[in-house]
Amino acid sequence: MASFPTSLRGVLEQIPKAAIDSLEEIRIRENRPLEISYGSRPAFVKLDGSLTEDYRVAYVPGRDECRAMLEKITNHSIYAVEEELRRGYITIAGGHRIGLAGRVVLEKGQVAHLRDIAGFNVRIARARPGFGAQVLPGLLDEREQTIGHTLIVSAPQQGKTTLIRDLARCISSGEWHHPAAALWRGRKVGIVDERSEIAACEKGIPSFDLGPRCDVLDACPKAEGMMMMVRSLSPEVIVVDEIGRAEDAIAINEAIHAGVKVLATAHAATLADVFARPVLAQLAAEGAFASYVLLTRRGGKVAHRVVSARQAMLEGASRSGFKTATTTRPRDAPEARGAEGAGHA
Structure with missing residues (x-):
């Protein structure tokens, strides 16, 4: 709440507790109604903090509030967060990412920075201990007694970052949640936290519990960070969020061939979407x-x-029309292990 101007904070602090407890996003748009997302549903916020579906009676933040908001989240120095502004977001203490909307300034056809910022999307970061417990047993490499190379995919705001955060904690702590893995030790985990969301580091120290054997490269580009991890921090598992660029694929392959397990996320609603994205499709192939x-x-x-990788190839490649001459069996997928599963978290 300290990141909001006084008047806006006064409205948000009156939101019903049930909504606060499941709050996911707060959307502030200059001269437009204040909106939140909680428990997977949207609502507009009135002056007294009550929620409504009628945007016409919602509280409307003005220009002064939006300017004050920008000053607060940049600590009164826009130049200090120039690189983040270029990418369209600012990450504040606690790992909360604030997406920005405004006028894009181009230099030589590339985004240089944002100006006239008039929209903010505050995405609430939460730790969900136990979220990974239902997923991790289906990802284990029993031969090497660790996690297998894994890609977590979904559309935005489905829980990818929250899941890999808890999986990193489980792996680092040796909490494998499988009877056959009761005696397995924890593994050294290296997190390349490009957007400062996974660990939410403050002065290099993670705000979230990531277990006892975890190192974090904060605000570091993924591809470069993965190579830095391999060269200097000897991780056994590398965790990265939102892969998709060609350089990410190169770094992932380098890490894999260096004997490091990779746990990554990517935006894709279905397996067909995975195979429709060239970099992800190539990694899968x-x-x-x-x-x-x-x-x-x-x-x-x-x-x-x-x-399983084999099922993903059959299901995703066929639906997307992806063509491949051969299907390579994953390096660490035991033939006998059942990889199909489903559940809720």
């Missing part, structure tokens, strides 16, 4: 991942489905 986890929001719960 090369057998980079042993398992895929698909997350979907159903009401107030997140449903998950674990799919």
